[in-house]
Amino acid sequence: MKLLTLNFLTCARKTCKSTAAAFPLHPKEAELEQVEMDMNPLFITNMLPRLEWEAMKTLTTELGLPNLPAEPPSAEELADESGEPTQTLKDLHTLLMETSIASGKLVCGNCEHEYAVKEGIANFLLPSHMV
Amino acid sequence: MAEVEYRGENYEEQHVHTVYEQIASHFSSTRYKPWPIIERFLKELPAGSVGLDIGCGNGKYLAVNPSIFLVGSDRSHNLAEIAAQHQPHSVVVADILDLPHQPHCFDFAISIAVVHHLSTPERRVQAIRSIVESLKPGGKALVYVWALEQESSRRGWSEQDTQDVMVPWVMRGSKKDHGDRHEANGGHSHSSDKTFHRYYHLYRKGELEQDVHAADGCVIDAGYEKDNWWAIAEPTQR
Ligand SMILES: [Zn+2]
Numbered sequence: 001m002k003l004l005t006l007n008f009l010t011c012a013r014k015t016c017k018s019t020a021a022a023f024p025l026h027p028k029e030a031e032l033e034q035v036e037m038d039m040n041p042l043f044i045t046n047m048l049p050r051l052e053w054e055a056m057k058t059l060t061t062e063l064g065l066p067n068l069p070a071e072p073p074s075a076e077e078l079a080d081e082s083g084e085p086t087q088t089l090k091d092l093h094t095l096l097m098e099t100s101i102a103s104g105k106l107v108c109g110n111c112e113h114e115y116a117v118k119e120g121i122a123n124f125l126l127p128s129h130m131v
Numbered sequence: 132m133a134e135v136e137y138r139g140e141n142y143e144e145q146h147v148h149t150v151y152e153q154i155a156s157h158f159s160s161t162r163y164k165p166w167p168i169i170e171r172f173l174k175e176l177p178a179g180s181v182g183l184d185i186g187c188g189n190g191k192y193l194a195v196n197p198s199i200f201l202v203g204s205d206r207s208h209n210l211a212e213i214a215a216q217h218q219p220h221s222v223v224v225a226d227i228l229d230l231p232h233q234p235h236c237f238d239f240a241i242s243i244a245v246v247h248h249l250s251t252p253e254r255r256v257q258a259i260r261s262i263v264e265s266l267k268p269g270g271k272a273l274v275y276v277w278a279l280e281q282e283s284s285r286r287g288w289s290e291q292d293t294q295d296v297m298v299p300w301v302m303r304g305s306k307k308d309h310g311d312r313h314e315a316n317g318g319h320s321h322s323s324d325k326t327f328h329r330y331y332h333l334y335r336k337g338e339l340e341q342d343v344h345a346a347d348g349c350v351i352d353a354g355y356e357k358d359n360w361w362a363i364a365e366p367t368q369r
Contacts, residue, residue: 005221008181008202012231023233037219043198046179097219115231121211124204124225128140131229 001120002035004096006059007051011108012115012124013131021110024055027063028114030104039093041085045078048092065095138250146330147248148206150300154327155209157302159189168356169243170195172273172363180238183265185227186245190214193222204230227258234264235366240272244359246342247276247332250295255332260346263366271351272364274343279333281358288333297328334360 006024016022053072060068078089105114106122113130116123151158169192176182178198187193187203188210194217204225205211215222225231227245242262249255262272282289288296304323339360340350348364355361 001221001223002219004200005202005223008233008236009223009231010233012225012229014229018234035218040178040198040219042178043200043219044179046177047181047200048179050179050181119212121208121215122223122231123208124223124229124231125206126226126229 001117001122002097002100003056003059003063004047006106007055009106009122011110011113012126013108013111013113016108016110019110022108024052024059025106025115026109027059027101028105028107030063030117031102032063033100033102034094034098035100037093037097039085039090039097041079041089044089044092044096045075048072048075048078051096060095065099068095139254142250143248143330146250146297146328150327150329151207152209154300154302155189155207155213158300159210159213162189162191165191165195166243166275166356168354168361169241169273169275172239172241172271173199176239182237182239182241182270183230183232183262184220185230185240185242185262185265186248187211187214187222188244190217190220190222192241192243193217193220202232227261228254230261230265232265235267237265237267238270240265240270241274242272243275244277246274247334248330250330250332252342256342256345259342259348259364263343263346263348263364266366268366268368270365272348273361274339274364275359275361276334276339277331278355278358278360279335280355284358286358290335292333294333294335296331296333298331300327300329301325302327336360 011022057068073088080086101117102120104117107114173195176199180199184192184201184203187205190203193201201220203214203222208224211222211224240262246255246258249258279288279294302325339362343350343362343364347367349367350362351365353362
């Protein structure tokens with residue numbers, strides 16, 4: 001599952017869901033893979049304000065990926081004068097859309113429950129005693 | 132009906148989840164054409180919109196608009212695996228009543244042919260609450276459920292019929308013609324055919340809107356299309 005997904009996931013337990021500690025989930029023993037994908041500059045540009053930059057910074061650090069800049073790039077940094085995508089946008093595409101967790105675990109920072117990721121698919125079904 | 136007492140999570144495990152897990156690939160091969168209202172809802176979303184497809188099945192709606200991002204979820208691992216092939220989106224295995232998403236965060240959500248599989252009135256309202264809760268203020272959710280009123284369909288149910296039904300799914304055994312589905316008692320089933328029964332609650336006119344209100348949503352549009360009731364809901368402003 002691509003890294004962008006982690007921006008939209010938290011712990012499935014009701015008691016965790018609205019706590020700040022549950023987001024983002026922390027990758028553990030994560031096996032990464034690069035999956036090539038067509039770049040959609042308009043999508044990246046429009047989606048950027050929805051990105052929790054602090055969370056993405058935490059994730060890249062935890063996954064041992066190159067550090068993100070302290071602040072999210074502005075819209076002007078994503079396209080050059082002729083409207084072509086800049087390297088900044090290309091890098092975001094590579095990080096968010098092409099970098100994927102193939103397997104591992106996602107750990108809740110609040111309750112410490114671990115969700116398994118297998119073949120790129122995370123499983124959020126809770127054992128019945130945890131629902 | 133004494134049987135009603137036993138409905139709930141375990142009942143759905145047996146009469147919905149286990150069935151989908153077993154029929155996943157055959158089911159998927161019969162589900163490829165998006166319905167027009169759903170297609171339009173997704174196509175009208177501005178580029179960069181982020182939303183959920185709750186109970187995404189084989190993910191046929193993930194392919195509609197490549198400029199939005201969808202996190203699909205399904206209770207069936209086998210269906211999620213099929214759905215995950217639709218890039219650039221993502222798919223997780225999750226339960227509609229315990230979704231792994233931040234509340235009040237998404238631009239839109241769709242939940243197509245899912246809520247009717249929950250087996251008590253409370254759980255259906257809870258499911259819709261779960262959908263509506265995921266939306267940011269002004270976000271929109273499109274919900275589709277099977278209608279009781281389908282006199283013109285080959286199933287022929289009408290207002291007088293019971294709303295809680297078991298619907299057969301026939302998986303052809305040896306025959307080559309996969310994708311052809313017929314009633315269990317249609318008279319021409321083969322011995323190698325396997326019939327599965329899924330639980331459905333068939334919605335009555337007006338019932339979906341009621342459930343949306345009970346789930347703190349407001350209905351901004353609703354209608355009937357090909358044996359289904361649908362509604363577009365927004366979170367009620369507080
Ligand atoms: Zn948790």
